[in-house]
Amino acid sequence: MTREQIGQAIVDIITDIIPDEDCSSLDPDQALRDQLDLDSMDFLDIVMELRKKYGVEVPESDYPQLATLTSCIDYLEPKLADK
Amino acid sequence: MEPGARIVITGVGLASPNGDNLAEFRSNLLAGVSGVEPYSIRYFGDTVAGVCHFNTKKYQTRKELRVGTRAGSIAIYCSNEAVQDSGLPWAELDSSRTGVYLGITEHGNVETEGEIHEIRKYDDNIRYWSHYHNPRTVANNPAGEVTINLKITGPHYTVGAACAAGNLGIVQGCQQLRLGEVDLALAGGVSESIRTFGIFAGFNSQNALAVHEDPTRASRPFDKARNGIVVSEGGAVFTLERLEDAQARGAKIYGEIAGYAANSDAMDMVLPFQERQAECIRKAIQRAGMEPGDIHLVNTHATGTPAGDVQECAAIRSVFGDSPQTYVNNTKSFIGHAMGAAGALELAGNLPSFDDLIVHHTINVDDLDPECALPNLVHEAPVQAEKLDTILNNSFGMLGINSVLIVKRVQS
Numbered sequence: 001m002t003r004e005q006i007g008q009a010i011v012d013i014i015t016d017i018i019p020d021e022d023c024s025s026l027d028p029d030q031a032l033r034d035q036l037d038l039d040s041m042d043f044l045d046i047v048m049e050l051r052k053k054y055g056v057e058v059p060e061s062d063y064p065q066l067a068t069l070t071s072c073i074d075y076l077e078p079k080l081a082d083k
Numbered sequence: 084m085e086p087g088a089r090i091v092i093t094g095v096g097l098a099s100p101n102g103d104n105l106a107e108f109r110s111n112l113l114a115g116v117s118g119v120e121p122y123s124i125r126y127f128g129d130t131v132a133g134v135c136h137f138n139t140k141k142y143q144t145r146k147e148l149r150v151g152t153r154a155g156s157i158a159i160y161c162s163n164e165a166v167q168d169s170g171l172p173w174a175e176l177d178s179s180r181t182g183v184y185l186g187i188t189e190h191g192n193v194e195t196e197g198e199i200h201e202i203r204k205y206d207d208n209i210r211y212w213s214h215y216h217n218p219r220t221v222a223n224n225p226a227g228e229v230t231i232n233l234k235i236t237g238p239h240y241t242v243g244a245a246c247a248a249g250n251l252g253i254v255q256g257c258q259q260l261r262l263g264e265v266d267l268a269l270a271g272g273v274s275e276s277i278r279t280f281g282i283f284a285g286f287n288s289q290n291a292l293a294v295h296e297d298p299t300r301a302s303r304p305f306d307k308a309r310n311g312i313v314v315s316e317g318g319a320v321f322t323l324e325r326l327e328d329a330q331a332r333g334a335k336i337y338g339e340i341a342g343y344a345a346n347s348d349a350m351d352m353v354l355p356f357q358e359r360q361a362e363c364i365r366k367a368i369q370r371a372g373m374e375p376g377d378i379h380l381v382n383t384h385a386t387g388t389p390a391g392d393v394q395e396c397a398a399i400r401s402v403f404g405d406s407p408q409t410y411v412n413n414t415k416s417f418i419g420h421a422m423g424a425a426g427a428l429e430l431a432g433n434l435p436s437f438d439d440l441i442v443h444h445t446i447n448v449d450d451l452d453p454e455c456a457l458p459n460l461v462h463e464a465p466v467q468a469e470k471l472d473t474i475l476n477n478s479f480g481m482l483g484i485n486s487v488l489i490v491k492r493v494q495s
Contacts, residue, residue: 017146017149018146019145019146019149020144020145020146041150041214041215044214045214048211048213048214051210051211052205052211057210
């Protein structure tokens with residue numbers, strides 16, 4: 001997957017998790033939780049959906065790397081290179 | 084503590100298979116309109132059920148619906164509707180003085196079955212098991228979801244009492260008001276049971292699941308051809324207040340909790356027992372300071388099983404044999420068996436009788452079973468009563484739990 005595709009995949013996942021919010025114009029370098037009403041259970045949903053949809057396992061120690069859209073893409077790019 | 088406090092119903096919110104509010108529900112009961120429809124569920128396949136069609140988005144966001152349970156959603160809808168109906172100045176209330184008490188038959192089967200079904204797609208790998216499993220399956224879930232939705236900071240819990248639970252949710256609210264624990268109770272019962280295949284399969288294995296080519300005719304208590312239960316979902320929540328509080332704010336009063344009783348058969352896991360049912364009915368009447376002849380309407384629990392209906396009719400006959408002016412009816416014939424919601428929902432459907440003096444009939448009685456032929460069983464058409472001041476509501480459940488609730492008109 002390209003960086004753009006990965007970014008879109010993340011946005012799609014978040015849109016499903018918090019369907020009442022507008023996720024179309026996120027600042028990629030600002031923390032997701034500062035821009036959206038995402039609680040800790042929602043965050044676990046993101047991790048679960050990455051596991052279900054892309055077979056990516058995100059260990060708890062790596063959670064901080066999913067803070068912003070850009071850091072998500074940086075973190076997932078090598079893991080999704082072959083997807 | 085005010086053990087003698089008079090407790091009244093001031094608001095009604097409900098979700099029934101044949102109505103999303105009391106006016107619609109009542110209208111369909113008087114018009115003979117069933118809420119039972121074709122239904123299909125995984126593993127079990129095609130059957131019939133009472134399915135609710137209320138607008139789930141009326142009081143919940145899409146995220147709340149995604150995260151919560153169906154029982155929670157029904158409870159939230161009913162609670163909001165009850166609060167609105169009550170006319171209570173919600174924003175001005177001390178939310179710590181409101182309690183939520185909901186009867187449930189069971190809770191957690193739907194969510195657990197769903198999770199097992201989900202991880203099957205992933206070779207039963209528990210890494211795919213939802214982190215929502217526990218908050219969705221804890222027994223207080225439906226009541227807890229109401230407190231989150233309505234920002235109620237008083238107590239909340241459910242009362243697990245099989246199919247006697249709807250009445251007992253109301254009893255719990257009444258007791259907590261009398262104890263002085265709260266000033267307002269949201270009390271009633273809810274059920275999401277049609278979302279678990281297990282309840283259908285279980286009744287089917289017990290030869291107690293209704294089968295009929297026409298879904299609207301499947302639930303047929305007292306009819307000779309009855310062959311079991313129609314499983315339904317639904318809920319009814321009432322706002323309960325002390326009489327003086329309700330009168331002080333000029334509230335509409337639907338009725339007063341006049342008496343109640345609960346007891347146990349101490350006999351069998353599933354079979355009902357008319358002697359203990361009769362004891363429970365007598366105890367409730369006695370506590371209400373009444374005689375059997377003071378009861379103008381008995382709303383039966385009868386579910387349409389061959390044995391159960393006969394047992395209840397025997398109990399009613401033994402208590403009301405000398406009071407032929409007592410009408411008897413059945414609401415499950417319209418909506419099926421809403422399990423933990425049944426007692427509360429069936430009471431709600433009959434409360435308007437205090438206003439219109441009409442007793443809704445029991446549908447689908449084509450060939451009355453002689454063993455169920457109670458005097459004044461209303462089964463061909465609604466009956467206009469001369470006097471209707473009291474309703475006695477029966478709800479019985481598995482493991483031999485019996486509950487009886489009496490509601491009376493408050494004279495204005």
